Amino acid sequence: MHELSIAMGIINIAEKETKKANKKCVELIELEIGSLAGVELDSLEYVWSTAVKDTVLEHAKLKIDFKQAKAKCLECETIFEMEKIFDSCSKCNSHFKDILQGKELRVKLLEVV
Amino acid sequence: MCGTCGCGTNGVAITKPNQNLEHNHNHEHEHSHEHNHDHHHGDKMIIDLERDILSKNNIDAARNRGYFEAKNIFTLNLVSSPGSGKTSILETTLKDLKADLNFYVIEGDQQTLNDANRIDALNVPVIQVNTGKGCHLESDMIYDAVKQLKPKDNSILMIENVGNLVCPSMFDLGEQKRVVIISITEGEDKPIKYPDMFHSADICIINKMDLLPHLNFDLAKLKEYALQVNHHLQFFEVSATTGQGMDAWYNWVQTELEKNQQKNT
Ligand SMILES: [Zn+2]
Numbered sequence: 001m002h003e004l005s006i007a008m009g010i011i012n013i014a015e016k017e018t019k020k021a022n023k024k025c026v027e028l029i030e031l032e033i034g035s036l037a038g039v040e041l042d043s044l045e046y047v048w049s050t051a052v053k054d055t056v057l058e059h060a061k062l063k064i065d066f067k068q069a070k071a072k073c074l075e076c077e078t079i080f081e082m083e084k085i086f087d088s089c090s091k092c093n094s095h096f097k098d099i100l101q102g103k104e105l106r107v108k109l110l111e112v113v
Numbered sequence: 114m115c116g117t118c119g120c121g122t123n124g125v126a127i128t129k130p131n132q133n134l135e136h137n138h139n140h141e142h143e144h145s146h147e148h149n150h151d152h153h154h155g156d157k158m159i160i161d162l163e164r165d166i167l168s169k170n171n172i173d174a175a176r177n178r179g180y181f182e183a184k185n186i187f188t189l190n191l192v193s194s195p196g197s198g199k200t201s202i203l204e205t206t207l208k209d210l211k212a213d214l215n216f217y218v219i220e221g222d223q224q225t226l227n228d229a230n231r232i233d234a235l236n237v238p239v240i241q242v243n244t245g246k247g248c249h250l251e252s253d254m255i256y257d258a259v260k261q262l263k264p265k266d267n268s269i270l271m272i273e274n275v276g277n278l279v280c281p282s283m284f285d286l287g288e289q290k291r292v293v294i295i296s297i298t299e300g301e302d303k304p305i306k307y308p309d310m311f312h313s314a315d316i317c318i319i320n321k322m323d324l325l326p327h328l329n330f331d332l333a334k335l336k337e338y339a340l341q342v343n344h345h346l347q348f349f350e351v352s353a354t355t356g357q358g359m360d361a362w363y364n365w366v367q368t369e370l371e372k373n374q375q376k377n378t
Contacts, residue, residue, distance in 0.1 A: 002249055002280035009166045017160050027157070031166075038283050038309055085308050086342045095344075105167060110160040 003043040006105070007051035013107050018056045023112035026060040030109040034067040034102035036085050041066070056112075069102025124245030127258050130226060130233035170284055173252035177287025180259070181270070186217075187373045188270040189366075190288035192310060194303070195276030197296040198320045200228050201353035203273055207235050209356075210363060214370070215268035219258045221250040221275045228273065238262060249280035252287055269370060282309040289373055296321040297330040304339040311342045316349065318362060323352040 014026050033039055041064060052058050069082040073089035074096040080089060082102060088095045165171070181188050193199045207216055218239040220229040229241035240258045242250060255272065264270055272288060274281045293314035295303055298321055304311040311317065317339055325332070332350075339346050349365065351358035 002247075002283060005247060005249070005251065005280075005284075006166055009169060012169060013162070013164055013166065017162065021158055021160060023156070023158060038279070084305070085312055086305070105165065107162050107164045107166060110162060112158050112160060113156060 003039060004047045004051060006039055006044060007047050010107060011052060011055050011057055014057050014060075014110060015055060017110055018112050021112050025056045025058070026110050026112050028061045028063065028109075028111035029057060029107065030063045030065060032065045032067060032104045032106040032108045034069060034104040036069045036082065036099075036102040037105040039105060065108065067101045067104050070100045071097040071102075072100055073097050124243075125247065125254055126243040126245070127254070127261065128226060128229070128241045128243065129261065130229045130239060130241065167283065170252050173256060174285040174287040177252055177255055177259070178289075179287075181287060181289070182377050184264070184266045185374055185377050186264055186266070186268050186270050187370045188272065188286075188288040188290075190272045190274060190281075190286050190291045191294060192274045192278070192281045192291065192314070193276060193294035194278050194299060197276070197294045197299065198353050199273055199276065199294050200231060202294060202318060202320060202351070203271055204231060204235065205353045205356065205359060206271075206363070206366075207232065207237050209359065210366070211235065211237060214366075215265055217262050217264040217268055217270045219250075219255060219262065219270065219272045221254075221273055223248065223275060238264075244275055248275055248277045249284050250274050250286060251284050255286045267374065269366070278303070278307040278310045282307075282313050290315045290369060292316050292318060294318045294320055295335070297325060297328055297332070297335075301331050301335040302338060304335070304342050308342045311339050311346065314343065314346065316347045316365065318349045318351055320351055320353060322350045322357060323355045 010031070014029060018026060033041065048062060052060070070079060071082050072079050073092060073094055075094040076089060076092045078089055078091040079100065089097060191199055191203065203218070216237050218232045218237055220232060220239060220241045221244060222228055222241065223244050226241050229239045232239040240262045242254050242258050244250065250272065272286060291314045293310055295317065297319060319335070336348060349358060349362045351362055
């Protein structure tokens with residue numbers, strides 16, 4: 001389960017930023033996770049409380065901004081939602097598309113005290 | 114995660130075969146922050162980050178890639194489900210090519226040293242990375258393993274990732290090419306069940322082809338699904354047991370190795 005590594009990556013970022021800001025801990029952390037980022041939200045939440053123990057994130061409120069994947073068809077310009085990365089255009093079935101959102105895996109914001 | 118401090122190594126151990134199993138804890142424990150949890154509020158600060166969570170792995174991967182390019186080392190990342198015969202393909206390849214090419218191997222596995230011992234038996238330099246709870250290799254593990262392995266210039270480094278089709282797809286190791294291996298004893302629909310793995314691979318080796326007459330496996334369907342996910346994917350149909358089809362894969366390795374060396378000189 002790579003969600004533990006993801007949690008560790010988040011902790012790493014939070015520890016560094018908190019230290020850099022000369023603060024003690026994080027009150028709120030906002031993540032941005034796309035539906036095609038390869039992260040199971042349930043699994044992430046499952047490992048979260050164990051992972052953040054004894055870190056600056058131990059008592060932080062976790063807010064996840066989930067982004068449903070969307071693409072724009074390069075043939076007919078339709079904007080459509082994707083379930084899978086290989087989904088074709090919902091209107092003309094073309095495979096040529098620009099992914100607009102859904103691959104996000106970011107720490108968006110930290111509130112530190 | 115590290116049991117003593119939770120600082121994120123997942124209990125990773127890096128071992129050479131025949132070396133005593135010691136938990137090689139080479140990260141430093143410098144947790145100097147204080148936990149003073151009777152919050153005196155007031156000085157709240159908002160940090161607008163927009164930071165990619167995988168950025169550390171990606172930076173480490175870039176560092177590995179730079180090292181490989183500088184030393185002209187051609188690096189392959191082999192990924193598959195457990196039981197696809199990945200180690201057998203590697204073994205057969207090493208046996209057939211080691212007289213002509215300089216190989217080094219990094220074996221990823223959660224627990225055991227078995228795979229590294231199989232490679233060690235062929236007298237090819239190998240390092241085992243045990244990932245513990247982690248189900249994939251990350252680029253800092255490769256960095257540590259490479260430091261011990263000390264591959265020579267102009268060699269080939271084969272990285273056998275942990276058997277898992279989900280997690281390794283997210284973690285760039287700094288490799289030049291990614292190879293996904295699937296055997297025909299698995300389902301034809303694997304590529305659409307695990308699209309990220311097939312999407313991020315450069316070539317796909319289809320193993321256990323000697324069993325095709327005995328199985329009800331739709332090879333065309335597998336390829337169709339795989340191409341749906343990644344239309345650049347190139348296929349090699351092989352059997353590590355009988356050796357059938359291995360020559361085409363060897364040719365690919367040789368050609369890519371030469372291309373890589375021309376690019377770096
Ligand atoms: Zn369209």
